[in-house]
Amino acid sequence: MSITYLExxxxxxxxxxxxxxxxxxxxxxxxxxGGAFKATKNLAAEFPGRVKDAPISEDAIVGxxxxxxxxxxxxIVEMQFADxxxxxxxxxxxxxxxxxxxxxxxxxxxxRMPCGGTSGSGPFHSQNMEAIYSHYPGLVVVTPxxxxxxxxxxxxxxxxxxxxxxxxxxxxxxxxxxxxLPTEALPIGKARIxxxxxxxxxxxxxxxxxxxxxxxxxxxxxxWRVEVVDLRSVKxxxxxxxxASVARTGRLLCVGESWPWGGVTAExxxxxxxxxxxxxxxxxxxxxxxxxxxxxxxxxxAAHRPTGHSIxxxxxxxxxx
Amino acid sequence: MVQATxxxxxxxSPASNVDTTVxxxxxxLLARVLDEKMANLYRAxxxxxxxxxGRGQEALSASLGVSLRKGDVFAPLVRDTAGRLAFGExxxxxxxxxxxxxxxxxxxxxxNVHRGRPSAGILPMISHLxxxxxxxxxxxxxxxxxxxxxxxxxxxxxxxGMSTGAFHEALNQAAVERLPLVLVVAxxxxxxxxxxxxxxxxxxxxxxxxxxxxxGQAVDGTDLTACLNALRSAVVAARAGQGxxxxxxxxxxxxxxxxxxxxxxITPEIKKSAVGRDCIAVAEAQLLQxxxxxxxxxxxxxxxxxxxVEQAVATVQREPAPDPFAEQWQxxxxxxxxxxxxES
Numbered sequence: 001m002s003i004t005y006l007e008x009x010x011x012x013x014x015x016x017x018x019x020x021x022x023x024x025x026x027x028x029x030x031x032x033x034g035g036a037f038k039a040t041k042n043l044a045a046e047f048p049g050r051v052k053d054a055p056i057s058e059d060a061i062v063g064x065x066x067x068x069x070x071x072x073x074x075x076i077v078e079m080q081f082a083d084x085x086x087x088x089x090x091x092x093x094x095x096x097x098x099x100x101x102x103x104x105x106x107x108x109x110x111x112r113m114p115c116g117g118t119s120g121s122g123p124f125h126s127q128n129m130e131a132i133y134s135h136y137p138g139l140v141v142v143t144p145x146x147x148x149x150x151x152x153x154x155x156x157x158x159x160x161x162x163x164x165x166x167x168x169x170x171x172x173x174x175x176x177x178x179x180x181l182p183t184e185a186l187p188i189g190k191a192r193i194x195x196x197x198x199x200x201x202x203x204x205x206x207x208x209x210x211x212x213x214x215x216x217x218x219x220x221x222x223x224w225r226v227e228v229v230d231l232r233s234v235k236x237x238x239x240x241x242x243x244a245s246v247a248r249t250g251r252l253l254c255v256g257e258s259w260p261w262g263g264v265t266a267e268x269x270x271x272x273x274x275x276x277x278x279x280x281x282x283x284x285x286x287x288x289x290x291x292x293x294x295x296x297x298x299x300x301x302a303a304h305r306p307t308g309h310s311i312x313x314x315x316x317x318x319x320x321x
Numbered sequence: 322m323v324q325a326t327x328x329x330x331x332x333x334s335p336a337s338n339v340d341t342t343v344x345x346x347x348x349x350l351l352a353r354v355l356d357e358k359m360a361n362l363y364r365a366x367x368x369x370x371x372x373x374x375g376r377g378q379e380a381l382s383a384s385l386g387v388s389l390r391k392g393d394v395f396a397p398l399v400r401d402t403a404g405r406l407a408f409g410e411x412x413x414x415x416x417x418x419x420x421x422x423x424x425x426x427x428x429x430x431x432x433n434v435h436r437g438r439p440s441a442g443i444l445p446m447i448s449h450l451x452x453x454x455x456x457x458x459x460x461x462x463x464x465x466x467x468x469x470x471x472x473x474x475x476x477x478x479x480x481x482g483m484s485t486g487a488f489h490e491a492l493n494q495a496a497v498e499r500l501p502l503v504l505v506v507a508x509x510x511x512x513x514x515x516x517x518x519x520x521x522x523x524x525x526x527x528x529x530x531x532x533x534x535x536x537g538q539a540v541d542g543t544d545l546t547a548c549l550n551a552l553r554s555a556v557v558a559a560r561a562g563q564g565x566x567x568x569x570x571x572x573x574x575x576x577x578x579x580x581x582x583x584x585x586x587i588t589p590e591i592k593k594s595a596v597g598r599d600c601i602a603v604a605e606a607q608l609l610q611x612x613x614x615x616x617x618x619x620x621x622x623x624x625x626x627x628x629x630v631e632q633a634v635a636t637v638q639r640e641p642a643p644d645p646f647a648e649q650w651q652x653x654x655x656x657x658x659x660x661x662x663x664e665s
Binding site for chain 2: 024049054055057058059060061062063064065066067068069070071072073075087090091094095097098099100101102103104105106137138140160161162188189235236237239271275
C-alpha cells in the first residue's frame with residue numbers, strides 16, 4: 001500500500017474533522033465534488049454540513065473563516081489555486097494576521113494553498129505565494145515537501161491557534177508517494193536535513209527539495225557531497241539548522257521556485273551573511289525562477305523554474321569558488 | 322452611577338416603544354457629546370491620529386444598537402459611537418482607545434474607531450471597507466453550527482463602502498447561506514469628498530438588495546422614529562429566520578470625514594435639503610411633541626451625558642500610555658513559532 005501527497009492532505013483533513021467538532025472545510029467546489037484536485041473527496045458525505053461549497057468569493061471565504069474562528073471554530077479554507085488568494089489577501093493579512101495582536105483573540109484558521117507550477121498551467125495557476133504571506137506579521141507559513149510533512153503539518157496547523165498558510169505543491173500531489181502515514185513528526189518551525197553532505201549546503205523547500213536532491217545525485221559522481229536542508233516552514237524560519245549546516249560545509253546555495261526579488265532565498269542569505277559571515281568560504285548564491293510570469297508552454301516552463309540540472313550548475317559555481 | 326444607567330447592561334428591557342424612543346435618544350445624545358469631546362481633545366492636540374465623528378448618523382446607529390441584544394454580533398463602522406454605546410460598549414473603551422490608554426481594549430496597539438471586544442460580540446473594524454461583513458457571516462455560521470438559532474449579526478457600511486468587492490462578495494454569501502445578517506448602510510451622500518454621483522449609477526442603493534435576493538428597506542436616517550421602526554423590524558425579521566436584511570438610510574454627514582477635514586465640498590444646497598436635518602434636533606422635537614420629554618428634562622439629560630463623558634476623560638487622562646519596553650511584540654499566540662532574527 002502507498003499513499004500520495006494529495007491523499008495525505010485528504011487524510012489529514014478527515015482526521016481533523018473526525019477528532020475535532022470545531023473543524024470545518026470551506027472553499028470552492030470542496031463539497032460533493034470533492035475539490036478541484038479531490039483533496040476533499042468524499043469528506044462532504046462523511047461529515048455532513050461540515051464541508052461547505054462557497055461562492056467564487058475568495059475575500060468573503062477568508063473573512064467567513066475569520067468570523068467562525070472568532071466564535072471558536074477551526075476552519076480549513078481551500079483556495080482552489082494559491083494564485084486566487086490575491087483576491088483574499090486583504091482578509092488574510094489585515095484581518096487574520098492582525099487579530100491576535102490587536103485583540104488577543106486567537107485566529108485559528110488554515111488556508112490551504114495549492115501552489116507551484118505544473119506543466120501547461122500558465123501565469124495564473126502556477127504561483128508560489130509563500131514570500132508574500134511571510135512578509136506580513138501574524139501568519140505561520142508552511143511548505144511541506146514530503147507526504148509525511150503534508151500530513152503531519154496539516155494536522156498540526158489545524159491545532160494551532162494562529163492563522164497558517166499551508167502551501168501544498170501541486171506537482172507533488174500525485175507523483176510523490178510514501179508507504180504509510182507517519183506516526184511521529186518534526187514540529188512546525190523545525191527544518192530537516194533531507195540529505196547529509198560536507199561540501200556545500202543547498203537550502204530549499206517544497207517541490208524544490210526534490211530538484212535539489214536530484215542535483216545532489218548529479219554532483220555525487222563528480223566527488224561533491226551536497227547537504228540539502230528542507231526548511232519545511234518558511235515562517236518561522238529555522239535559522240539554527242541552516243547555520244549549523246553552513247558551519248559544516250562553508251558554502252551555501254538557496255533555491256526557490258518563486259520570483260527572485262526578495263523572498264525566502266533572499267531572507268536565508270541575509271540571515272546567514274549577517275549572523276554567520278565567518279562561516280562562509282565562498283559568497284552565498286541564490287537560484288529562483290525567472291522574473292517573468294510563469295509561462296504556459298512546457299519548454300518555457302521547464303526553463304523558467306530551477307531544475308535538478310540548473311541547480312547542479314549553480315552548485316558547481318559555488319563549489320569552484 | 323450615571324455611566325451605569327447609560328450602559329446597555331443596566332438598561333431596562335424596553336417595555337414599550339415609548340421607553341425605547343427615550344432610551345435610544347439618550348444613546349444618541351451621549352454619542353454626540355462623547356464625539357464632541359473627542360473632537361475638542363483632537364483640537365487641543367491630545368489625540369494621536371484622527372478623530373471620526375458620527376454627527377448626523379446617531380439616530381440610525383443608536384436604533385441599530387438598541388435593537389440588538391446580548392449574544393448578537395455587532396461590527397460597527399466609523400460613525401457608530403451611538404450604536405456601540407447602545408449595544409453596551411462602555412464609554413471608557415472609546416476614550417481609552419482614542420487616548421491610547423494601555424488599559425483600553427486595544428492597549429495602544431490600535432486607535433480611535435478601530436476598537437472592539439470580540440468576546441463581547443463587538444468586532445473591531447479594520448479600515449478596509451466592506452471587510453467586516455463576511456467576518457460577521459462567519460460568526461453567524463459558527464453560532465448556527467453551535468445550535469444557537471436566535472442570534473443576529475449586524476454591521477454598518479456607507480455609500481462608498483458599497484462599491485467594494487468585499488461588500489458584494491459578502492452580501493451574496495450571506496444570502497446563499499441565508500444568515501441572520503442585518504447590514505445597515507448610511508448613505509451620507511459623500512464618501513470622504515466623493516459625492517454619490519461619482520460613486521454609483523443605480524437609482525437607489527436599495528436595488529442591490531433585490532439583486533442578491535435579500536430583503537431591503539429604505540429609511541429617513543434623520544428621523545429617529547422611522548429609524549427605530551426600520552431597524553427593529555429588520556432585526557426581528559433576521560432573528561425570525563428570514564435571511565439577510567439590508568437597510569439603506571438617507572442622511573448627511575454633518576462634519577468632515579475626520580476632524581482634519583473641513584468638508585468644504587459639502588454643498589449649501591444639500592445642507593439645506595431634507596437629508597441635512599440634524600437627527601438630534603428632529604428627535605428632540607419628536608419627543609417634545611409626543612410628550613415623552615420636557616425641555617428641562619432634555620437639558621438635564623444633556624448635562625448627565627456631559628458629566629459621564631467628563632468623568633471618563635478625567636479617568637483616562639490619568640492612565641498610563643503603553644510602554645514600548647514592556648510591550649510584547651508578538652503577533653502570534655504561539656510564542657514558540659515567532660520568527661526571530663538578530664535584529665529582533
